[in-house]
Amino acid sequence: MKKLLFFCLFLATGIAQAQVNAYTFTQTSGTYTPITGGTVLATASTANDFDSQNWTLPTGTIPFYFNFNGVFYSGLTINSNGFITFGSNLPQTFNTVPLSSTNQFAGAVSAFGGDLNASFVSGAIGSELRYETVGSAPNRVFVIQFKEWRPFYNLSTTNIAKISFQIRLEETTNKITTVYNDCGIALGTLTNTGSRQIGLRGSTNTDFNNRLNSNTVSFGSSTAGTSNSSSQAFSFASATPGLPANGLTYTWTPPTCLAPSSVAQTGATSSSADIQITAPAPVPANGYEYYYSTSNTPPTSTTVPSNSTTALNVSIGGLTAGTTYYIWVRSLCTTSDKSGWSPMGTFTTLCNTVDTIMENFDSYSTGSIVPTCWDKILIGANVTQSISSSTPASGTRNISQYNNTAGQVNIVTLPPLNTVNAGYQLSLKVRATQPSVLDIGYLTNPFDASSFVVVQTLNITNTSYGNASTIPFPTSVPASARVAVRMPPQATAGTIYWDDVRWAPSPSCLFPYSLVASNVTQTSATVSWTAPIVAPAGGYEYYYADNSTAPTATTVPSGITTSTSVSLTLSSATTYNVWVRSVCSSTDKSEWSPAVTLTTLCNAVATMTEGFESYSIAAIVPSCWNRLVAGSAATQAINSTTPASGSRNLYQSNSIPGQTNIVILPPFSTINSGYQLRFKVRASLAAVLEIGYMTNPADESTFTLVNTLNITNTSYGPDTIVPFPTSVPANARVAVRMPAQTTSPNIYWDDVNWEPASLSTSDISGHKNGISLYPNPFTDVLNISGTAEAKNVLVVDASGRIIKKIARPGSVLQLRDLNAGFYTIIIEMNDGTTKSIKTIKK
The missing domain is CATH 2.60.40.10 (Immunoglobulins)
Known part of the structure; x- marks a missing residue:
């Protein structure tokens, strides 16, 4: 009875301590010895038998306990597709990828895993499945034999291929062997090719030990698989990759010395860390070696360890403060038998202590992080913490916490403090999206959420930041404690934000x-x-x-x-x-x-010239300019796309109605002095650009239109000139607005000038070589004299576009439909000459 109890305990402690990827693989050319006794599970009687079928051998069928992947078994399941599995969860009967499958069986051995079937055709093939135990204890072998199985699914009775193979499980050594025989064409001709999964799989498909060869590599020259889906190519048409040779033997040998399953941090100071090793089963006789580094590069078998220990709890000293280390451990079973290195663990030393803290989080990027030397404990699927840009109290960042599920943990821990029990106070600004509570306190163990002690609970009802909350800390706080902020679970709570954190002496004089x-x-x-x-x-x-x-x-x-x-x-x-x-x-x-x-605001200037050359390529405007850009489809930038001169021009785009894209020029002292805006403009497609002014550069509703430009040129041409009337309010700012245009054009402009209007005295008076225009400026009607020899009158806008042609003009030109602005009147004479006069429509 004592022996049985010991054995059961041994079975329990052996579970999940090994991995099949630690098994050693060898390949040999041996002899295939068929079994003829034992138990026959299946005998084919038709051309297609036992397609996608399981046979479960109950516990006790194997007359000894076979250890696979650290667990003892005396039963298994055989699948007709060339593999066996362990455990109570069965493979799907149609599973043809046993090593990469996500089926939840405890492990698998695949000798020729793929879409196979059994067959009987007289004189050609007679498939059979049987098992038998051979040899004597303690060296018995449990053999599963697939005899004359079709190596790929096929129903033909005239073209038949076959293969025989065994899976052999050895007592005591727990080795696994697959042996192949009689692979070839039994009848007719075949040129089929394909691939099969061959090897071992653990309890999940991330633990595998399999073989790989491509169709350009011989089947007998396989290498270790690189993924759980790696397979061996075969061919009945060519020698490469060919087929498994008679007697080809694969052997997987389990390790005799198992690595620890994990290594974890249990404590730390600024110069040391406490580490706990999870022992394998069996426990190694000579303890463990460990290796740690600030690099996450894993050690190899020849790496010199940092130290050794016979204990599972280790204290490592001589470390750097505030540093993350990576650690690996291996077992020492004998002086010559060492395991592989364990999975990587990490540990972090504490930061050096400080007296005061002032933190507004602005120097950190957004994300699920805390500042350097701070810590956090997050436990649960519905817990979040981050540094956020969502409406901070000051600057550009604040911290957010969320926790809506009972039993979950959300704690942010401040850096180590020399003054945690010196009568100091914590102040911070807090808000929440819904009424919530926030616990302010300390942790006596920064790694243990249960060590949290509440100093004060804040009831938060404000959704925007207000005055700072101040929490004095008693002098009874343990000297080694860490100040911490905890959001307890609250089913109806929103997200809590906090900012402008200070740890300082409780002052007698408070700041405003x-x-x-x-x-x-x-x-x-x-x-x-x-x-x-x-x-x-x-x-x-x-x-x-x-x-x-x-x-x-x-x-x-x-x-x-x-x-x-x-x-x-x-x-x-x-x-x-x-x-x-x-x-x-x-x-x-x-x-x-x-x-x-x-x-402060910019001083108003009388004139301006701007080519954007001194500015970087970015979504900006020059100094003392402003921009009003709102909406996902509204963009504005200084860029380098084919400028009119130099290396820069200004770009605007707006394709969704209701969105805003306005560029506002600097303040001009001459805004109502009869000056003009002169610049070059082009567009990627036909586009409209509005020139006007704003009395409030922050309010689009104050935009007043002076002139609308219809832009059809895709490359820069002559200057566009827009005169500004003297009626513009003295406090207004010149503004260039791109209204929404669903055709999505891009507008570019460059070489911008604000200058006195360029009309000469003779231009304004409207006389040229016997031709007279009056009044100038005009309102709706422009009178013209001396037109007896005039053939046509052309009206040209400020962009150089002919917008009206009047044949055989009379003495009165009706121009009521023109927008206010600057125009050139061109008179074409009968003798082929032309005369032009500049004029202004009010």
């Missing part, structure tokens, strides 16, 4: 918050803020700079005020950062607040 910039002009701006709960007796100091370098405690402030706002005198077209701190007394001042950023 919610800085806001307003009334920004070219040379000034107002910055206001909210006073802390206890207003400082000495008012506030402020500091501003045209860079992002934050002031320190010793920085000389730019000024002081007793108000909660200040007006600053600044330079135009400059970005500033402004910080404020409270002055509670001459010796007690708060930390500087988070900065507010503002950019």
